[in-house]
Amino acid sequence: MILIINSGSSSLKYQLYTPDLTKVLCSGMIAKIGEPEGYAEHFVGRRGERRHCETANHHAAFGAMMEALLSPEYGVLQCPGAVTAIGHRVVHGGAIFFGSVVVDDCVLQALRECATFAPLHNPANIVGIEEAQRAFPGVPNVVVFDTAFHQTVPPKAHLYALPFELSVAHGIRRYGFHGTSCRYVSQAAAEILNRPIEALSMVVCHLGNGVTLDAIKGGKSVDTTIGFGTFSGVAMGTRAGDFDPAIIFHLVNKLGMSLEQVEEICYRKSGLLGLSGLSNDMREICTAAEKGNTRCQLALEVFTYQIRKTIGAYAAAMGGLDALVFTAGIGENSAEIRTRICADMGFLGIEIDSRLNAAARGGDPNISASGARVATLVVPTDEERMIAIDTLALTRPGVAAMQEESPRLAAE
Amino acid sequence: MILIINSGSSSLKYQLYTPDLTKVLCSGMIAKIGEPEGYAEHFVGRRGERRHCETANHHAAFGAMMEALLSPEYGVLQCPGAVTAIGHRVVHGGAIFFGSVVVDDCVLQALRECATFAPLHNPANIVGIEEAQRAFPGVPNVVVFDTAFHQTVPPKAHLYALPFELSVAHGIRRYGFHGTSCRYVSQAAAEILNRPIEALSMVVCHLGNGVTLDAIKGGKSVDTTIGFGTFSGVAMGTRAGDFDPAIIFHLVNKLGMSLEQVEEICYRKSGLLGLSGLSNDMREICTAAEKGNTRCQLALEVFTYQIRKTIGAYAAAMGGLDALVFTAGIGENSAEIRTRICADMGFLGIEIDSRLNAAARGGDPNISASGARVATLVVPTDEERMIAIDTLALTRPGVAAMQEESPRLAAE
Numbered sequence A, B: 001m002i003l004i005i006n007s008g009s010s011s012l013k014y015q016l017y018t019p020d021l022t023k024v025l026c027s028g029m030i031a032k033i034g035e036p037e038g039y040a041e042h043f044v045g046r047r048g049e050r051r052h053c054e055t056a057n058h059h060a061a062f063g064a065m066m067e068a069l070l071s072p073e074y075g076v077l078q079c080p081g082a083v084t085a086i087g088h089r090v091v092h093g094g095a096i097f098f099g100s101v102v103v104d105d106c107v108l109q110a111l112r113e114c115a116t117f118a119p120l121h122n123p124a125n126i127v128g129i130e131e132a133q134r135a136f137p138g139v140p141n142v143v144v145f146d147t148a149f150h151q152t153v154p155p156k157a158h159l160y161a162l163p164f165e166l167s168v169a170h171g172i173r174r175y176g177f178h179g180t181s182c183r184y185v186s187q188a189a190a191e192i193l194n195r196p197i198e199a200l201s202m203v204v205c206h207l208g209n210g211v212t213l214d215a216i217k218g219g220k221s222v223d224t225t226i227g228f229g230t231f232s233g234v235a236m237g238t239r240a241g242d243f244d245p246a247i248i249f250h251l252v253n254k255l256g257m258s259l260e261q262v263e264e265i266c267y268r269k270s271g272l273l274g275l276s277g278l279s280n281d282m283r284e285i286c287t288a289a290e291k292g293n294t295r296c297q298l299a300l301e302v303f304t305y306q307i308r309k310t311i312g313a314y315a316a317a318m319g320g321l322d323a324l325v326f327t328a329g330i331g332e333n334s335a336e337i338r339t340r341i342c343a344d345m346g347f348l349g350i351e352i353d354s355r356l357n358a359a360a361r362g363g364d365p366n367i368s369a370s371g372a373r374v375a376t377l378v379v380p381t382d383e384e385r386m387i388a389i390d391t392l393a394l395t396r397p398g399v400a401a402m403q404e405e406s407p408r409l410a411a412e
């Protein structure tokens, strides 16, 4: 069986797959690590339960997961030995990792070095790996990065126009995010269209609490919205997206804010929340906007306008567009946001069918109007499955042997 | 006669027009104000001279200009009384000024308030106005703003996704820049195309030492690249253009830089200079790139890639594109940069004729390939003439009377 672990900054999520990946045996989460209101969820099929579960740190959270997996009552694992491979989500692979890899000491060391770029996430990811090595001795661990898919973004798109030496010496560049989701969804989209991904220029709109737009040409990420930190790009739930950096000088020098306060604003008080003053949740914003809340209407306008501009920009980056793909919480569920984004984009060949758009969830993933030059799709993302696919691919006997010689072999 | 004054941060430029604006009688500049290497240039027609001229401050520079204008030897002004109106370039009109206005006390006070946004420029502009009031008593002064044309940019495009209350309370928004140039050039483009500007969606690429791309729909600026400070948007000669603001936190918190150092980098050490390591001058960069300098090739790639993306973004913002207009030092003179920007943009309808492009300077301003859906033009900018046009329009007897009642009446 294949275990997928996402040991994040404040929660630990897991899924257990059958060895052929046809079925998720169980899934769960240890939430609010380090807080008194911590809780655990564990699902087997549709049956699940949530219970109070206070964990002091990520080590304790890992223990709580093991307990749930091995529980005689609701666990699905007889013994640790039934797990044949473990896949871990890791946020930041710096400019080192171009694909998923099997963990060894040298990989672990590199992950620690990449932690400067993701100080909240990588250390938690690493605890998950070390605990897994202890709990499942001899079982291979694979790491799958949020950044790796974007390592194909060329210099003209990943470099900022800052002093070149500074950028190179300190790894200042666009790293991107949500790469695992974008990779999964772009492959699924090519399958749905029954066209080789090598022949397609597409824009994936991963619209969840976090937002990434990704320009994917021939299956390779060639530009993406999130840059160096994770609040950049398009406005998100609470994150600001891009803004003129000169504003930081103004907030500090003229308004007397500390850099810590500014950073807190950029990550937690901006985006949909900052514009609307009401919520970071798109459902609430759509509802309130409909009832006439002007600040929520403004938040919708800014959000969709930034996305429309990015689609146009990426079409220019790729010299045209074949497919536009919506995914993640907002992208999969909100027909209204898709309508707003696609309105008046006929000059690019984007036109959607309002009936198909309204029925997209569970219906036809292709919501294009008939005759539209660009195929517009709604494709549910599944990052865990993508991690499981990489984990399986990299730990198949033949591949594993190759790995021993070249530990940084990419999954593809 | 109409006198145009651009009292900038380190130089004072002037032009004297005939009352009907058909002719520039003389033009000049007092450069490097406050520096021992200060100098003055004065041109009458094609005849000109440059001489050493050390000036302590902008007051002294104004005096040096008056001397040149009134010089019995090479001056063109008999007496101050021959000047009937004076137009001033002012950088920042905040969110107050939507157009050009005749100066009165209330306008001067507002200019002082806008100086928080342009601390290097507005105070110098104000000195120019006050000196003009003293030197030409009773003559009306008109101010023409770099920002005013962009006041039509709607909230979805001028607001950042920062906390709304913060933005509103402290005027944090996109103000734009090079508005006088974009206005002049867009009107000239419509005339060249012999089409009403109201019916056109265009992108103006003002590519000089400073760079602005402007989306102009129906003659109104609806989005523009420069935001709050003047180093934002697209990479420029020494200015960084947009980058992920999180980089500032990294430079200060991880690398120990001061905010002052970071600001210095953003304004003076970035852009073409920072990428190339060689120069901020596009001619030098093109020459070195041609000879195989890879850093200069990179600078060209980043510069043109950012512009291509912005053109695509603005096409999406306007729902399509009718005209693409190049202006300013690089835009008017570099066939190579225009070629790189327009390559592979057929999906938008942009296609240029390489022969027309090469001959654009002095030749046909329309360099589109025959049958191209988008008209691509090369149009020389003339900010001084635009200022002179506004100055004349606002000081015509009838208009001047109206102005007395409503001092913030826009030029149009």
Ligand SMILES: Nc1ncnc2c1ncn2[C@@H]1O[C@H](COP(=O)(O)OP(=O)(O)O)[C@@H](O)[C@H]1O
Binding pocket: A207, A208, A209, A210, A237, A280, A281, A282, A283, A284, A286, A328, A329, A330, A333, A334, A335
């Ligand atoms: N039907 C819906 N309409 C609009 N927004 C929705 C809908 N369903 C979910 N969302 C939004 O999706 C977002 C969460 O997306 P998700 O992908 O789950 O986030 P995360 O990035 O945390 O994985 C929230 O803003 C939520 O409001």
Ligand SMILES: Nc1ncnc2c1ncn2[C@@H]1O[C@H](COP(=O)(O)OP(=O)(O)O)[C@@H](O)[C@H]1O
Binding pocket: B207, B208, B209, B210, B237, B280, B281, B282, B283, B284, B286, B328, B329, B330, B333, B334, B335
């Ligand atoms: N023939 C040319 N080829 C390429 N670049 C040119 C050419 N002529 C002028 N330039 C560039 O134009 C820029 C200056 O533009 P200009 O509009 O004069 O600047 P400013 O913004 O200071 O008014 C410089 O980078 C210069 O190298």
